[in-house]
Amino acid sequence: MKISFVGKGGSGKTTLAALFARYLAEADPVGGGRPPLLAIDADINQHLGAALGATEAEAARLPALGEHLGEIKEYLRGENPRISSAAAMVKTTPPGHGSRFLPVDGVNPIYAALVRRVGGVRLAVTGPFGAEDLGVSCYHAKVGAVELLLNHLVDGPGEYVVVDMTAGADSFASGLFTRFDATFLVCEPTLRSVGVYRQYVGYARDYGVRVFVVGNKVDDPSDVDFLRQHVGADLLTWLTRSRYVKGAERGAPEPIGGLEPANRVALDLLRTTVDAQVKDWAEYQRHAVEFHLRNAVAWANDRVGEDLAGQVDPGFVPGPQVPVR
Template sequence: MGKGGSGKTTLAALFARHLAQQHVPLLAIDADINQHLAVALGAGQDEAALLPALGDHLDEIKEHLRGDNPRIASAAAMLKTTPPGAGSRLVGVGDGNPIYDRLVRPVGGVRLAVTGPFAVDDLGVACYHSKVGAVELLLNHMLDGPGEYAVVDMTAGADSFASGLFTRFDLTFLVCEPTVRSVGVYRQYTGYARDHGVRVAVVGNKVDDADDVAFLRDEVGDDLLGWIGRSAFVKAAERGRHLPIGDLEAGNAEALRTMRAALDGCGKDWPRYAAQAAEFHTRNATAWGNARAGADLTAQIDPDFVLQPATVAAH
């Protein structure tokens, strides 16, 4: 995530292509209101416009994920925050399931799902976060393991906090230009995120020289993980000429390897992950979900279920 225009989508595409080159289980998701990840991965504009949208199939996604969970009366009763419980269907990163079969497509060698654009019919009557809710549901029900990667291009700035989606990641890479405005977004984001134990690593972008690096170090300190320098490779992609990822400049490729190493070093605290899901589901249920459903949707929380390999095997 990061400030609008900071290079979030560029970095998401570079990192996804870097991982795909190594043939690891990978799913990329475009959850930005500006849907540009497909094009950044190499799709033409017409091809990108034809990709199926998660947000258009939210009811089907809910129906699949609820399975025969007795705590969920119907797909219509599910919120974007509804956590899994006994009987729920889970998804992996690279497994086959009806959701992926219908809504995930290969783009530039990367398996990609998109939330879909904010359409004309949505103007004035809908919230983009209703579309992003499909991503939150998927991640709430995703059982991923070491060496498997879900890379999500998030919407800009503090919009990420409009739901519990910001807690669903092992590591958030915050893209930061060497500017006061970009650093301001970093401070705002970390101020919210760290109250919830969210890990944040800063990746500088559009870095020209040692002064840029020094500025970022002064402003973000030890959070600075690495940086992407000005890149002829990226410029070519922005002009529609997508080169093999192996042609990326050595220093920028090293930054991607550093990102993967940092991510691989993050242990997953499954009980905390479940507790955060329950917290935000409770918030949504009490704020508006219960009134809409005419029922107490906090009862959807299964207190004995923690999404982790051992619990799933036991069920």
């Protein structure tokens, strides 16, 4: 299952994305062992590595997806006859017959080059928005690497891809927001935070995106009442202010067993909710094609110099039947 964490900047979405990823990484379900897991930092503020326990120096050494977009395109293109070259691929290019697909876990050139283990979690990062990008580049070009990966990533039950997204409604600058089976919107009990919630669901619901609100920094029942008043039935659960989380944010993460029992129950509910989602691969591909055609008309045809509608493979649906490498 593909899972995103979104919310207002400062709401704690990165902290909760890291907490949930570490919770999954340390899980040992009966008879199953630890599940296949991949975490991806797609936020313009690259803090997921640090939240997972990387030092500043270790985080700086993580290879960036955005700096290897050409290699990613060349690999995922595979032998798809509808794609004339890797240079003709854009962030929304959907897969088709002949494309290469990635598993959540496994051995392939992309993961070997760009995925590293941090705090027990396999992590890929988009890379920072550097000084050389200021005024001349858009961060969504870097995040395009994440969109391409997710378009070509085949996940099954009990497998998890956890993505820390850009803050606020900035996620809607591309079709990336449709790539998830469950979206957890982290919401503080404040008017600004619930304002982001309203903006997000206003866009997401038009595309059938499943949004679940996770309250954060809850101090007392009045905070829960406030969230219920403003988000209603979308409130899935909440986490209280946490000594455990504070320690992790100060660079001293403990084993997940040290988490407060009530907050552990909240993470259990997040996982149960994810596992209950029904994956619709046909709808997944349909959204990919829709946003690809929009981007083709808006800018991509002119940039590439060809009609990118031809990259769409009619009737193709990804899923567990396609070979992954």
